[in-house]
Amino acid sequence: MTVRRVVGIETEYGISVPGDPGANPMLLSAQVVNAYATATAGGRSRPRWDYEDEAPLRDARGFEVDRARAHPSQLTDAPRRATPNASDVVSAETEDPTMANVILTNGARFYVDHAHPEYSSPEVLTPRDAVRWDRAGELILLESLRRVAATPGLTPVTIYKNNTDGKGASYGTHENYLMDRATPFGDVVRHLTPFFVSRQVFTGAGRVGLGQDSREAGFQISQRADFFEVEVGLETTMKRPIINTRDEPHATVEKYRRLHVIVGDATMCEVATLLKVGTTSLVLAMLEDGWLERSPAGDLPLSEPVRALHEVSHDPGLTHLVRLRDGRRMSAVQLQWAYLEAAKAYVEDRYGADVDADTAEVLTRWEQVLGRLETDVFSAAREVDWIAKLRLLEGYRSRDGLDWDNARLQAVDLQWSDVRPEKGLHRKLAERGQVETLLREEDVRHAVDHPPTDTRAYFRGECLARYGARVAAASWDSVIFDVAGRGALQRVPTLEPLRGTREHVGALLDRCETAEDLVAALTG
Amino acid sequence: MPGQEQQRPSRREDESEDVPAVPAQGSGQTSAKSSETDADVDALLDEIDEVLESNSEEFVRGFVQKGGQ
Numbered sequence: 001m002t003v004r005r006v007v008g009i010e011t012e013y014g015i016s017v018p019g020d021p022g023a024n025p026m027l028l029s030a031q032v033v034n035a036y037a038t039a040t041a042g043g044r045s046r047p048r049w050d051y052e053d054e055a056p057l058r059d060a061r062g063f064e065v066d067r068a069r070a071h072p073s074q075l076t077d078a079p080r081r082a083t084p085n086a087s088d089v090v091s092a093e094t095e096d097p098t099m100a101n102v103i104l105t106n107g108a109r110f111y112v113d114h115a116h117p118e119y120s121s122p123e124v125l126t127p128r129d130a131v132r133w134d135r136a137g138e139l140i141l142l143e144s145l146r147r148v149a150a151t152p153g154l155t156p157v158t159i160y161k162n163n164t165d166g167k168g169a170s171y172g173t174h175e176n177y178l179m180d181r182a183t184p185f186g187d188v189v190r191h192l193t194p195f196f197v198s199r200q201v202f203t204g205a206g207r208v209g210l211g212q213d214s215r216e217a218g219f220q221i222s223q224r225a226d227f228f229e230v231e232v233g234l235e236t237t238m239k240r241p242i243i244n245t246r247d248e249p250h251a252t253v254e255k256y257r258r259l260h261v262i263v264g265d266a267t268m269c270e271v272a273t274l275l276k277v278g279t280t281s282l283v284l285a286m287l288e289d290g291w292l293e294r295s296p297a298g299d300l301p302l303s304e305p306v307r308a309l310h311e312v313s314h315d316p317g318l319t320h321l322v323r324l325r326d327g328r329r330m331s332a333v334q335l336q337w338a339y340l341e342a343a344k345a346y347v348e349d350r351y352g353a354d355v356d357a358d359t360a361e362v363l364t365r366w367e368q369v370l371g372r373l374e375t376d377v378f379s380a381a382r383e384v385d386w387i388a389k390l391r392l393l394e395g396y397r398s399r400d401g402l403d404w405d406n407a408r409l410q411a412v413d414l415q416w417s418d419v420r421p422e423k424g425l426h427r428k429l430a431e432r433g434q435v436e437t438l439l440r441e442e443d444v445r446h447a448v449d450h451p452p453t454d455t456r457a458y459f460r461g462e463c464l465a466r467y468g469a470r471v472a473a474a475s476w477d478s479v480i481f482d483v484a485g486r487g488a489l490q491r492v493p494t495l496e497p498l499r500g501t502r503e504h505v506g507a508l509l510d511r512c513e514t515a516e517d518l519v520a521a522l523t524g
Numbered sequence: 525m526p527g528q529e530q531q532r533p534s535r536r537e538d539e540s541e542d543v544p545a546v547p548a549q550g551s552g553q554t555s556a557k558s559s560e561t562d563a564d565v566d567a568l569l570d571e572i573d574e575v576l577e578s579n580s581e582e583f584v585r586g587f588v589q590k591g592g593q
Binding site: 011014018019020021022025073110113114115117160164165166167169170171172174182189236237241262312391395399405406407410411412414415422423425429432434 | 554560565566569571572575576577580581582583584585586587588589591592593
């Protein structure tokens with residue numbers, strides 16, 4: 001496969017109560033998720049999340065972290081313990097926030113993760129679909145916010161698709177790519193590190209403030225870069241690594257590895273999200289195929305990757321040269337050109353004129369954006385978040401004579417990703433046609449309620465839509481039914497992400513009026 | 525390719541791993557030509573002004589997050 005690959009994007013959204021910075025974020029997040037779930041479920045009981053196959057402490061380097069030595073935040077298979085200070089807020093009077101956990105008919109999971117509402121998109125196969133179901137998440141958070149505001153007794157909140165409060169806290173946007181288990185993990189680390197360090201030039205969301213707590217005034221390319229402290233590791237909440245080793249495939253273990261990418265930013269620009277997923281998928285395809293070993297792009301070891309990640313982010317002029325272990329110095333854009341040239345040669349060699357449209361699109365746009373970055377940074381303002389944001393900020397700076405520590409510039413940074421269309425600055429630019437959009441709004445709206453048709457998310461989402469009242473629980477790799485006439489719950493494993501598609505089970509679902517019919521058909 | 529390096533000339537093993545001393549604004553940032561005219565940008569800023577939170581300082585100070593992956 002080229003850019004076609006099983007992918008999902010999970011986003012923790014920032015949440016705030018205007019005028020009350022001390023409001024309890026867990027309760028607010030639960031309120032947001034529950035408001036959406038209640039409105040969409042129409043009162044029926046809600047399927048629970050099935051934790052059966054979760055293994056958050058399994059490390060891709062071939063060992064498992066001792067449970068007793070793990071940080072509580074790592075125990076995502078035991079949600080009550082994974083939440084900070086859960087005992088402070090869980091009481092008979094308040095609904096348990098760790099129960100705010102819903103599976104949507106579009107196949108996504110919408111829940112409270114630590115202190116944020118998190119939307120984990122369904123599994124998709126193309127970068128365009130990754131953009132589509134990621135954008136559907138924005139609409140779901142918007143609808144949640146509106147439901148909360150319309151419900152007497154609930155505290156109105158504002159919600160942001162960003163990654164830091166600028167005061168030392170960061171929350172993640174994670175990409176997940178299924179890849180071939182046979183690819184040695186050492187090769188993944190070696191080839192992806194320089195790629196991740198340099199891809200920020202088009203995946204960065206832009207940030208006002210330098211350092212984790214913004215101790216220096218200024219603008220940098222990435223929201224997340226300053227929060228990364230090590231090269232490789234299992235953690236996601238501290239000592240954050242450029243390459244994360246969590247080995248929890250949510251799929252057939254012998255066949256698949258799920259590459260959990262935590263180094264990316266939440267992007268609003270559709271082209272940036274397309275490129276983030278598409279270029280990474282292409283690099284993974286080359287990696288699995290052994291192509292990078294024979295390419296100049298396979299030999300770009302950085303001498304200090306973490307330092308380089310920070311330096312690239314702190315260099316919106318794109319002139320900084322990072323140091324390679326062999327003594328060479330290259331700019332982030334030059335590093336990206338090396339990967340692009342390798343990808344073009346790879347696709348030409350393997351597919352020639354038969355290349356699929358999704359792959360061709362990613363290659364074309366990758367080349368266009370690098371060309372623009374090289375000639376005039378602001379010429380990429382229609383495609384890349386940090387550049388579009390910087391253009392606004394520079395506009396204010398020159399019009400009003402503002403320094404980088406001016407609060408109005410920080411306000412622009414935050415409001416860039418406000419999910420409300422009447423407030424969000426990215427949405428404002430999109431309405432004016434100043435940033436490029438790839439999708440029709442009606443297609444995004446359709447993705448709010450409907451799953452992709454070409455992965456197992458179709459089975460999950462359709463089961464919820466058709467037999468929701470009989471679904472006791474579900475997860476990425478299971479749907480569990482509670483049906484009449486059977487003493488025990490009926491667990492349907494969905495370990496193969498490319499089965500359970502519309503082509504595979506559409507006719508079966510159409511044939512089965514009830515969950516009882518479906519379970520009978522599946523169990524013979 | 526641009527040749528203006530902005531890093532320290534050399535770095536010793538025992539230097540701390542804190543945020544490197546790279547200037548806040550790259551040289552290309554303020555000098556880069558915008559592909560739009562000033563009038564276009566001003567019109568855009570005027571529109572953004574209308575939706576920007578009125579008390580920026582309070583808005584920014586009140587945006588506090590806890591926890592996160």
